[in-house]
Amino acid sequence: MISNKFIKGAALSLFAVVIGMSPAIAADEKPNFIIILADDLGYGDVGYTGSTEIKTPHIDALAKSGVIFEQGYVSAPVCGPSRAGLMTGRNQVNFGFDNNNVKPGPQYNREYFGLPITEKTIADRLAKQGYVNGMIGKWHLGDEAHFKAPKRGFDEVWTYPVGGHDYFRSEPNGEGYLSPLESNFKTPDPITYITDDTGNESAAFIKRNKNKPFFLYASFNAPHAPLQAPQKDIDLYKHIKNENRRIYAAMIHRLDENVGKIVAELKANNVYDNTVIVFLSDNGGPGTGKKSRTVNAPFRGSKGILLEGGIHVPFIMSWPNGLKANSRYEHPITTLDLTPTFVALAGGEILPKDKIDGVNVYPYLTGENTGNPNQQMKWRFTVSASIRDGDWKLIRLPDRLPLLYNVKEDVAELNDVAAKHPERVVKMLKTLGTWDISTPQHLYMEGARYKKEQLKSYDAQYRITQPK
Structure with a gap:
């Protein structure tokens, strides 16, 4: 049920949008925002999208608590460009971030090997509205100092370089997937299982910042390669004959557990009802052939290509105070829409000069606006x-x-x-x-x-x- 306080605030916001003003929203009325991002998750590999093999009760419960986007899209079929679009609300091709930033050729200047510093992130925009911003997990938008998350609007950062990490270990002088963890607010603890560690750090961020409006980017590495999972989780899926799919299923199980952990922490700190939670994958599951470890059914295609299997992803938005539970939205929604939607709900304003490609979709979700917000x-x-x-x-x-x-x-x-x-x-x-x-x-x-x-x-x- 939507509270009277929310209705009053929403009406003020809508009025301000109509007359072109930025609505003023009291800090205690501003919603919190969380983006929970999976990595390389197949569309058909969660319960609510129809998986017959992998159980995801916490993700399914989140879907039931809010709106399922039947046509949820990312802006690219691989990690880096997809995240660049997600973080800015701009199609990353419009600022030259077409490719994954991995191992550039010698002809490319590393000073430009990341999300351009000329681009504002969603965290930059929310900071202006009084939000504390946390980035936990995979960044993959540049490893040079000027590209890193603490310089891109995030107050508290716990992360690692390059585009992924070993799930069980790092080395003091390690490189690539064995690189040391990085943080600007603590000395990182030793890795237990990095999916659990990402969930624990996300929960700790919520607990520390429960009394102020916050934005948490919980960016999980799972179920991206390397295929590694605790043996107890692998044993849960011993009925799956394909070993790679068995481990992959176990990785999703542990991801699901940590989605539940984040939701539980919100509830324990009495901020769940006023928190907008978005869950999605950064692109489709990788692999071709009938023996692929991932399932993007009912779509054809995979990570790396523009068939639906590469860009049509599981996509949920939950907000008890502002969105009806058990809902489905039939028109296309993209990750580019999150920045303008969050900024509007926070009381901010997107200007034409910002050249945002996304749309504030909240009025479409509530029925205030009709039609297709992403016709093209x-x-x-x-x-x-x-x-x-x-x-x-x-x-x-x-x-x-x-x-x-x-x-x-x-x-x-x-x-x-x-x-x-x-x-x-x-x-x-x-x-x-x-x-x-x-x-x-x-x-x-x-x-x-x-x-x-x-x-x-x-x-x-x-x-x-x-x-x-």
Whole structure:
């Protein structure tokens, strides 16, 4: 049930939006915000999306407590660019962050090897509204000092460099996935299991900051490789014959436990009802073929490509004070929408000069606004680019004519109907191309070998039904 205090505040906010003012919201009325981000989680690998093998009771309970986005999208099919869009509310292609920032070629300057310092983050914007901001877990938006989270609006940071980490250990002088943990507010404790440690640090942040409005970015490494899990969790899934999938399932189990831990901490500190919690994955699950450890069913595709399996992710928003439980939203929502939505709910304002690509979707979720907030969406990643206009989605690849799908009628994108709709193809291709040439140069590029791998993935087999 929505409180009278909330209704009064929401009405003030809506009035302010109508007349172009930034609403003033008292600190004790501002909602808290939490983004819980999974890493490489397959769309079909949680309970509420239909998994027949993996149990996720805490994630399912979170879905039941709020709104399930039936068409939830990320802005890129791999970690770094996806997070750049999530953190800014801008399509990362519009500022040159097209590729994962891993092992740049010698021709690229490391001073530009991360989220450009000219870009404001969601934490920067919420800080202006009086929020304390915490970043716990994977960053992957640049390891040079000027790119790191403490310089990007986050007050309390517990993290590690590069794009992932070993789950059980680090080394004092380690590199890559064995790098030491980093924090700007404590000496990090030794790793137990990094998914648990991320959950524990997230809960501790909530407890420390329960008396002020806060934003927590709980960025889990799970279930990204390396495939590592406690043996007791692996034993829970001993019925799964595929060893990689068995370990992957165990990693999701432990992720789910820590989602429950975060929600429990909110409730224990009496801030759950006024906290907006978003849960999603940064991209689709990796792997091709029927023996892939991940399941993106009912979608075809995987991490790294622009078929639905690479960009259509589990996506939930819960807020007891402001959103109806047991709800579903049918129109497309993207991670780019989180920044303008959170800023509006915090009492801030997004200006045209900010060039935000996302939309404040809260009025759409409450029914104040109707229609599709994201009628047109665009993606570009290495060899591929895509545009969605309503239910129509076009994919452009370098070795074939454009592909066209109606993703409402053909969710698995099995039937290319481009030949039947030539005028639509031409129109969408022109819009995509016009955007393409308006974007800046890439800041850097991934290794050339990935281009062949990604193109090959468009022709691979995928499991589009749940395992039996």
